[in-house]
Amino acid sequence: MILCDLCGQAKVCQQKEIDGKEYDICSECWNPLAEKLKGKGRTKKEREMVFLPPVTPEPKREEPKPAPGEPPKIWGRTGRPQ
């Protein structure tokens, strides 16, 4: 038996979460309360996630580009041993 948070009587209570707080509420108290609350309130959703942009932007790595126009070096053997 738990003391009902509403009527203060020791009854079989259900744990109800209202407005982020947990209450032990017996069914006798809960039923009229549920009727009152019916159609009100909002569906509980996950805490709104706010995605803030990172304070420091990711460093962009400059990809090393191959130097343009550079002819490939050809290492030719010059001169055979004679």
Ligand SMILES: [Zn+2]
């Ligand atoms: Zn009660």
